[in-house]
Amino acid sequence: MITAKDSDITAIHEEIENSWHDQLEFLKELIRYKSISGEERPIQQYIAHYLQNHLYMHVDRFQPDIEAIAKHPGFSPVEWDYENSDVVVGSHYGSEGEKNALIFQGHTDVVSPEPVSLWNTDPYEPTEKDGRLYGRGAADMKAGLAAMVFAYRAIQKAGYQPKSNVMLQFVPDEERTGNGALAALEAGFTGKAALIPEPFGLKAAYAQVGSIWFRVRYDTVRHTQDGIFNAMRLKKGK
Numbered sequence: 001m002i003t004a005k006d007s008d009i010t011a012i013h014e015e016i017e018n019s020w021h022d023q024l025e026f027l028k029e030l031i032r033y034k035s036i037s038g039e040e041r042p043i044q045q046y047i048a049h050y051l052q053n054h055l056y057m058h059v060d061r062f063q064p065d066i067e068a069i070a071k072h073p074g075f076s077p078v079e080w081d082y083e084n085s086d087v088v089v090g091s092h093y094g095s096e097g098e099k100n101a102l103i104f105q106g107h108t109d110v111v112s113p114e115p116v117s118l119w120n121t122d123p124y125e126p127t128e129k130d131g132r133l134y135g136r137g138a139a140d141m142k143a144g145l146a147a148m149v150f151a152y153r154a155i156q157k158a159g160y161q162p163k164s165n166v167m168l169q170f171v172p173d174e175e176r177t178g179n180g181a182l183a184a185l186e187a188g189f190t191g192k193a194a195l196i197p198e199p200f201g202l203k204a205a206y207a208q209v210g211s212i213w214f215r216v217r218y219d220t221v222r223h224t225q226d227g228i229f230n231a232m233r234l235k236k237g238k
């Protein structure tokens with residue numbers, strides 16, 4: 001149930017407008033981190049520091065525990081470790097606690113920008129052009145991360161506090177698996193609802209397809225190029 005008055009909503013909207021410059025700078029800073037899957041720690045440190053020192057949130061930071069999530073049906077087996085990957089959770093504890101506890105969640109990892117030679121700009125140097133911002137992960141999903149941070153900040157700056165708990169969760173390893181999100185949930189960071197600001201063109205989706213990774217090893221190489229097509233033909237028996 002929404003209990004905010006129109007004047008409250010207007011005050012929060014004004015804060016969102018006023019913080020546009022800061023939000024853009026925050027987003028640019030996120031883009032500068034080369035947070036390819038498995039190398040998220042530095043960006044997570046930056047975010048943890050921001051949540052603690054600018055939003056005054058309680059911050060938890062921990063490495064995904066593979067053993068703890070391995071038996072979960074949502075676990076993806078991995079051939080790597082999480083030595084350089086952290087989960088970061090910023091928590092606001094409201095007076096009504098878990099009642100309407102809301103999670104905002106986003107992943108901090110990006111896919112490799114290679115081949116970099118095909119880029120017009122440096123992938124890790126945010127570049128504004130014609131009202132758009134270019135950089136690796138600018139859309140997927142560092143803009144979403146900035147949006148969730150500044151949505152919460154706007155409420156706070158307008159002088160309000162959510163009555164229920166609010167969590168801002170920043171998870172690693174989404175581009176390859178979903179183990180970062182799973183690790184956050186398994187560690188007990190749950191709520192009544194979750195919103196993930198992935199770039200879906202301002203549409204809300206409540207489900208999405210998953211992905212399957214597989215490795216095909218084959219001995220007969222007809223052509224050294226087009227390995228994936230060769231593997232497909234082999235799988236189809238053609």
Ligand SMILES: [Zn+2]
Pocket residue numbers: 107140141174198
């Ligand atoms: Zn994404």
